[in-house]
Amino acid sequence: MSGALLVAGTTSDAGKSIVTAGLCRWLARRGVRVAPFKAQNMSLNSMVTSDGAEIGRAQYMQAQAAGVEARAVMNPVLLKPGSDRRSQVVVLGRPVAEVDALEYGAHKERLAGVVQDSLAELRDEFDVVVCEGAGSPAEINLRAGDIVNMGLARAADIPVVVVGDIDRGGVFASLYGTVALLEEADQALVAGFVINKFRGARELLEPGLEQLRALTGRPVLGVLPWRLGLYLDSEDTLALDAPRPGARSPFGRETLRVAVVRFPRISNFTDVDALACEPGVVLRYAASAGDLAEADLVVLPGTRATVSDLAWLRERGMAAEIVRRAEEGRPVFGICGGYQMLAGEIVDDVESGAGRVDGLGLLPARVVFGEAKTLGRPEGRAYGEDVRAYEIHHGVVTVEGGEPFLDGCRHGPVWGTTWHGALENDGFRRAFLGDVARTAGRDFTPAPDVAFQALREATLDALGDLVEEHLDTGAVWRLIEGGAPGGLPVVPPAGAPAI
Structure with a gap:
C-alpha cells in the first residue's frame, strides 16, 4: 500500500508535531513501514542527518518515533528566520537563499515541485507517510501559494485531520472556523478532528463533540488527555512557556539552578532538554538581568542572529551581568551562537552585515562569519567521556588560548562550543555538571542513572500509547x-x- 494522512492544526503549537510522532510510533509498532513528512517548516530548531543535511528537529524526532533514519526528503523546505522579515531557505538540507516574505513567493513554484517529488519518493518506499501541516490551513491570505497544508493535500489527494488545543480555550469555534474558511475542494479532504490537551470531566465535553459533528458532518476521532512531560523537540518558541520535563526540586545546596538566556532568535533550545531531565536541576528561561542573579549556571544557547541578539543582551543589562558573574568565578556556558558572543571579536559581513563587533571578551577567541554553512556530526572526548554531537553554523571560531573543550575552549568559569547536542551524552553531561557544581560551590551531584536517550524513547512510547488508547485507530487506519x-x-x- 501507499497510504498517507495529513495532520493539520487550528494554530501553531496545537499539537501537530506530537500527534504526528504518536501516529508514527503507533504504526511502527504494528509493523507498518512509516515515515514522517513536513513539506515546509519554519523553525529555528533543526538537526543534521547522518549524511549532513539540515532538517527540522521535529521531523528528526518523528523519524525516531517511526524507527527509521531521518533524511532530507522528510523536510524538503526549512525556513530559518533571522529577523521579523527575512529567513534563510534550506532546500533538501542545504541553504540556498536569504529572502524576505515577498521574495519567497518567487521560489514557491520550484519548491512545490521539490515538495511533491520528495513526498512521492517517500510514498514509493514506505507503506504510510504521516504528513504534518504548518500553522493553520485556514490562513486564507497564504492559500494561493500553500505547499504544506491544503495545497499539499489537494495535490496528493491526502485526507486531513485537524488538531485543536482545548487547553487554550475556544476549541470548538477554532475547529469549526478552520473548516468553514476553506474552499469546498479543500473541505472535501478534511475528514475529522482531534482534540488535544484535555483535562476535566469527559462527560461535560461529550455534548460539544456531538454538536460539532452535527454542524460539520465530521467526527472527533479522539480526545487526547493532557500529560505533563510530553514536551519534545518543539518547533515553536511558544513551547518555552510550557511546563518543562524533569525534577522541580526546592532550592537548596543540593540543587543546581540553571538560567537559559531566551534570545529573541533563540535556536536549538532542545540543547538544554537533557539538563531539565536531571534530578535536582531547576531550569528557567531568562529575559532580564534579574533572572540571572540566583543562577548557578548561565547558558547562552544558539541563535540565528548572533550580532542582533548580542545587542539585545546588552540593551537589557544582561551582558554586563554575565561579565560580572564570570569575573566573580561563576559558571557561564555558551553553545554555538552563545559561544560566539563570548569571544573577544566578531566579524560578520554575512548574517547581519554589521562588520566588526566587540564580543563579551570572556573567551580568548575570534569569530569570522563565512558564506559557507558548516553542517556536521562531530565526535570527540571531554572529561574522559565520548561525545557525539552536531553542528550548524556560519561563524568560524579561532581559539587563541584557554583549555581545549570539545571544538571550543574553556577559560576559568566560562565554557564554549559550537557543538549542539553534547549534553545528550550521559557521561559527559554528568562530568560537566559536576565540574559546574564545584566551580559554583554547590553540593549538587548528578544522578548516576539518567539515560537521556532512554527517556526520549519512553516519551515516544507514551505518545504511541496516547494514540492507541485515545484515538479511534480503526477510523484513522481507514x-x-x-x-x-x-x-x-x-x-x-x-x-x-x-x-
Whole structure:
C-alpha cells in the first residue's frame, strides 16, 4: 500500500508535531513501514542527518518515533528566520537563499515541485507517510501559494485531520472556523478532528463533540488527555512557556539552578532538554538581568542572529551581568551562537552585515562569519567521556588560548562550543555538571542513572500509547488506507469573500 494522512492544526503549537510522532510510533509498532513528512517548516530548531543535511528537529524526532533514519526528503523546505522579515531557505538540507516574505513567493513554484517529488519518493518506499501541516490551513491570505497544508493535500489527494488545543480555550469555534474558511475542494479532504490537551470531566465535553459533528458532518476521532512531560523537540518558541520535563526540586545546596538566556532568535533550545531531565536541576528561561542573579549556571544557547541578539543582551543589562558573574568565578556556558558572543571579536559581513563587533571578551577567541554553512556530526572526548554531537553554523571560531573543550575552549568559569547536542551524552553531561557544581560551590551531584536517550524513547512510547488508547485507530487506519470519504458536507461559509 501507499497510504498517507495529513495532520493539520487550528494554530501553531496545537499539537501537530506530537500527534504526528504518536501516529508514527503507533504504526511502527504494528509493523507498518512509516515515515514522517513536513513539506515546509519554519523553525529555528533543526538537526543534521547522518549524511549532513539540515532538517527540522521535529521531523528528526518523528523519524525516531517511526524507527527509521531521518533524511532530507522528510523536510524538503526549512525556513530559518533571522529577523521579523527575512529567513534563510534550506532546500533538501542545504541553504540556498536569504529572502524576505515577498521574495519567497518567487521560489514557491520550484519548491512545490521539490515538495511533491520528495513526498512521492517517500510514498514509493514506505507503506504510510504521516504528513504534518504548518500553522493553520485556514490562513486564507497564504492559500494561493500553500505547499504544506491544503495545497499539499489537494495535490496528493491526502485526507486531513485537524488538531485543536482545548487547553487554550475556544476549541470548538477554532475547529469549526478552520473548516468553514476553506474552499469546498479543500473541505472535501478534511475528514475529522482531534482534540488535544484535555483535562476535566469527559462527560461535560461529550455534548460539544456531538454538536460539532452535527454542524460539520465530521467526527472527533479522539480526545487526547493532557500529560505533563510530553514536551519534545518543539518547533515553536511558544513551547518555552510550557511546563518543562524533569525534577522541580526546592532550592537548596543540593540543587543546581540553571538560567537559559531566551534570545529573541533563540535556536536549538532542545540543547538544554537533557539538563531539565536531571534530578535536582531547576531550569528557567531568562529575559532580564534579574533572572540571572540566583543562577548557578548561565547558558547562552544558539541563535540565528548572533550580532542582533548580542545587542539585545546588552540593551537589557544582561551582558554586563554575565561579565560580572564570570569575573566573580561563576559558571557561564555558551553553545554555538552563545559561544560566539563570548569571544573577544566578531566579524560578520554575512548574517547581519554589521562588520566588526566587540564580543563579551570572556573567551580568548575570534569569530569570522563565512558564506559557507558548516553542517556536521562531530565526535570527540571531554572529561574522559565520548561525545557525539552536531553542528550548524556560519561563524568560524579561532581559539587563541584557554583549555581545549570539545571544538571550543574553556577559560576559568566560562565554557564554549559550537557543538549542539553534547549534553545528550550521559557521561559527559554528568562530568560537566559536576565540574559546574564545584566551580559554583554547590553540593549538587548528578544522578548516576539518567539515560537521556532512554527517556526520549519512553516519551515516544507514551505518545504511541496516547494514540492507541485515545484515538479511534480503526477510523484513522481507514483514512490512511482509503482516503477521505466521499460526500462530506460543505460547512458554511465556504471559501473566503473577495476583498
